[in-house]
Amino acid sequence: MWMPTTRPRYQVTETPEVAQALDRAAKRWPGEPRSTLLRRLIEVGGGILERDERAEDGAHRAAVLASSGRYPEAFGPDYLAELRADWPT
Numbered sequence: 218m219w220m221p222t223t224r225p226r227y228q229v230t231e232t233p234e235v236a237q238a239l240d241r242a243a244k245r246w247p248g249e250p251r252s253t254l255l256r257r258l259i260e261v262g263g264g265i266l267e268r269d270e271r272a273e274d275g276a277h278r279a280a281v282l283a284s285s286g287r288y289p290e291a292f293g294p295d296y297l298a299e300l301r302a303d304w305p306t
């Protein structure tokens with residue numbers, strides 16, 4: 218017996234951009250129904266976004282490390298203690 222999912226469902230209108238993406242996906246995964254191609258496109262897109270986030274995080278870390286300790290005149294030895302003294306308790 219088939220049971221409908223309890224998960225949320227989404228409706229997507231096949232705009233020209235969506236149709237183009239589905240046509241491109243059909244070349245990569247021939248014979249798959251368009252609904253499956255849509256799911257695959259979403260999974261691939263999510264993976265690309267995750268990869269981009271990791272790359273951005275790495276670039277941010279590299280920039281912080283590159284500038285670490287380069288401007289000692291901007292922050293005196295008691296800078297953090299003085300800053301924290303101004304924080305409300």
